[in-house]
Amino acid sequence: MKNSQRIVVYLPAQKCHKGVIKAIQDKLHGQAQDADFLKNLIYSGAIDICIDGLNEVTADTRAKICQFVESYFRGNIIMTTQPLEWTPPSTAKTYYLQPLEKQQIQEFLISRQPRLPKDTQVQGADYEKACTNYLTEALNKQQAKEELNAVRRILSNPMDLTVVALMLSQGKQPNLFRLQEQQYNLMAAEYQQEWKQEFPLKRFSTAVYQMRLEDKQALPGDEFHQVAMSLEDEKYKMVVSRQWQDEKGEAKKEWYFRHDKIMDFFLVQNFLGETDAAEGLLVDRMGDPRFRGVYFLLATLLPLDAAYIPPFEVSQS
Numbered sequence: 172m173k174n175s176q177r178i179v180v181y182l183p184a185q186k187c188h189k190g191v192i193k194a195i196q197d198k199l200h201g202q203a204q205d206a207d208f209l210k211n212l213i214y215s216g217a218i219d220i221c222i223d224g225l226n227e228v229t230a231d232t233r234a235k236i237c238q239f240v241e242s243y244f245r246g247n248i249i250m251t252t253q254p255l256e257w258t259p260p261s262t263a264k265t266y267y268l269q270p271l272e273k274q275q276i277q278e279f280l281i282s283r284q285p286r287l288p289k290d291t292q293v294q295g296a297d298y299e300k301a302c303t304n305y306l307t308e309a310l311n312k313q314q315a316k317e318e319l320n321a322v323r324r325i326l327s328n329p330m331d332l333t334v335v336a337l338m339l340s341q342g343k344q345p346n347l348f349r350l351q352e353q354q355y356n357l358m359a360a361e362y363q364q365e366w367k368q369e370f371p372l373k374r375f376s377t378a379v380y381q382m383r384l385e386d387k388q389a390l391p392g393d394e395f396h397q398v399a400m401s402l403e404d405e406k407y408k409m410v411v412s413r414q415w416q417d418e419k420g421e422a423k424k425e426w427y428f429r430h431d432k433i434m435d436f437f438l439v440q441n442f443l444g445e446t447d448a449a450e451g452l453l454v455d456r457m458g459d460p461r462f463r464g465v466y467f468l469l470a471t472l473l474p475l476d477a478a479y480i481p482p483f484e485v486s487q488s
Contacts, residue, residue: 177219184224184250185386188232191239193224212247225252227431233257270323273310276332277302283336288406291340301339301418309347322347330430337406348471351436354407362401371398376440383438383461389425399426409433436465442469
């Protein structure tokens with residue numbers, strides 16, 4: 172997209188709840204906002220459209236997107252989704268992103284070494300050996316096929332691999348199904364050392380939950396400035412920041428979660444425990460696509476007899 176010589180429109184699927192045309196119009200000014208003019212541009216293939224995150228929206232929004240794609244089948248449209256039970260548009264061609272091979276995974280882990288903190292416990296040849304030993308164990312073909320496939324999917328995600336690299340460099344054994352928890356524990360220990368107090372997990376997780384309900388992206392930085400600073404630390408990079416100047420020329424800064432998986436870790440804290448509030452949330456948010464990742468995370472955190480999750484909504488598109 173960055174190097175494209177053509178006009179490209181990027182749309183998070185969440186922005187398409189009123190329809191794709193309306194979502195594009197909201198990005199434009201002047202004549203290009205005219206619906207008929209815009210439809211002609213799309214139908215003639217003059218605009219490339221990328222719609223990301225179909226798994227993060229309701230079945231109704233997916234249906235609107237599918238209807239749009241089928242209506243403008245001559246256009247250049249790319250849609251992306253994580254694994255999802257749905258019916259793609261009849262005019263669509265489906266591509267599946269394949270997991271990385273073991274050699275590719277190892278090369279990526281080794282390539283992280285220059286970016287790791289300078290005070291890591293495991294460096295140089297020892298770090299490379301740790302990577303080799305870990306992958307030999309993690310990709311052991313003697314394990315169940317379903318578990319091996321799950322491991323390969325996780326180890327094909329660059330963000331997860333970056334956390335694995337951090338764990339290995341610290342002399343830790345990465346747990347692929349609890350990576351965000353391991354990353355948090357390292358960060359929280361350093362937070363306590365730096366700020367002389369425990370990380371406010373409960374209070375911060377409650378704020379993140381409220382942020383999600385209100386569809387806000389930026390963290391409440393005024394209330395959690397110390398937290399944001401620690402999450403942004405070069406070691407962990409759990410959040411990223413955006414800086415700018417307002418109309419008065421004053422410096423402004425906002426923090427955003429680097430990935431939904433990191434947000435899900437803090438969201439899930441509201442669902443854990445045997446309190447009435449937690450049990451109520453488990454039921455209330457079951458059909459809300461904004462919390463889809465939370466329920467998949469719960470499946471790995473809860474005891475086996477409590478981890479059954481009824482099937483999510485099946486797309487009616």
